[in-house]
Each structure stands twice: as C-alpha cells, then as structure tokens.
Amino acid sequence: MNPYGERAKAYWQTYRPTALAAIPETDRDALFTRIGEAVETEIGETYMDLVPDPEPGEEVETSERAGQIGMAKLMAREAAMDQFVYLEKEPGTETKDMPATTPLPKITA
Numbered sequence: 001m002n003p004y005g006e007r008a009k010a011y012w013q014t015y016r017p018t019a020l021a022a023i024p025e026t027d028r029d030a031l032f033t034r035i036g037e038a039v040e041t042e043i044g045e046t047y048m049d050l051v052p053d054p055e056p057g058e059e060v061e062t063s064e065r066a067g068q069i070g071m072a073k074l075m076a077r078e079a080a081m082d083q084f085v086y087l088e089k090e091p092g093t094e095t096k097d098m099p100a101t102t103p104l105p106k107i108t109a
Helices: 003-015 017-021 025-050 062-084
Strands: none
Touching: 003 017, 003 025, 003 062, 025 062
C-alpha cells in the first residue's frame, strides 16, 4: 500500500468508521491499495493539463518551468486526494483529529 492508500485508511478510520465497518476486514487492505493507486494514476494523468503553455515565441527558464510543473503536480494531488481520499466525514467525526501517517511523497518537477 502506497502513502496515499495509508492516508486513505487513516482518514476512513477517523472520519468514516461506519463506512469502514461495512467493508469486510479481509478486503480493507486491497481497497486502500486500490485507492492509493487511483490517486497516483490520477496525478500522473492530469498534472500536465495544469501546466501553463508558454506564449508563442516565449522562452521559459528551466527553473520557472520546473516550478510550474511542481505546482501542477501539487494541484493534481490535491484534486485527486479530494476525489478519492477526503470523502465526506460522517456525522459526529468532524472534530476528531486524524492520527499521524506516513508523509505523502515529495513532489518534484
């Protein structure tokens, strides 16, 4: 299970306990593995759509382009986490704190 799957598992344990209880324990690791893989795939498939295209004839410094790509990856990760991991919290869990989990992968350009 990748770090995105681990984060999803911790999130569900904290904020979606009823939904989690409905999933057989034997299926949970597979579920969170698939969620983690879905997040990773979504980031890879969408981030380049978020990188601005240079204007015709415009030269972009390598460091500036790397910054644009890094920012696009962060935006794609945020959107993917919202779509697959940070689902609606169940009533009564809104004020809970999620336990620390493995840090998400470092974003590089």
